[in-house]
Amino acid sequence: MIKRENEMKVAVHKEFLGGKGTLTNIHFLDIEDAAGSGRLFVRSILEPGSSIGNHTHKGDFEVYYILKGKALVDDNGIKVELNPGDSIHTKNGSFHSIENIGEENLEYIALILFDQEA
């Protein structure tokens, strides 16, 4: 099944999970099509200065894969800068946050997948 960019669901979140500014999620796969594998399959865009607040994953895990821009992440208590090509994997039971600390939009793939071994 083909989905064109202009047919994808676009969700705009303000101060998401206690963060700052604006997060835009472009859903390249909808949850109804994920066959029980996960609950989020998006290209995320955080505007300069915007962030997602710290949150813990329970029953699932999340991966961010950076495409453009510069991120500061909190990786379960350790703050690290990420650049395009880097990833962060937040396991079931761990927490993370992400902030755009660059001057252009921060773009990344975000996947939330269910922990099938839990």
Next chain:
Amino acid sequence: MIKRENEMKVAVHKEFLGGKGTLTNIHFLDIEDAAGSGRLFVRSILEPGSSIGNHTHKGDFEVYYILKGKALVDDNGIKVELNPGDSIHTKNGSFHSIENIGEENLEYIALILFDQEA
């Protein structure tokens, strides 16, 4: 867990699944870290003229999300051009192929996830 671009597994495949030329997969999440959710989490690069041959998914499904370049895909029997921002979802039991028909590298996210409803 942070993974830097230069720490990721890079797999180079020639004439993959009966296709042409060279496919490079950059593994931003390893299968050991996927908690049973899937078996491929990569940024794929197909050089101009390169392709992956037609193949059927059994027990899993695959999503391609185009980042750069121009693709010709066979979506379970229907040939379609894809551009950056477009996606193709190949369900459990369906087949697909992909070819770089542009003049620059074709880059896309490829995810193979297990069908938990099968």
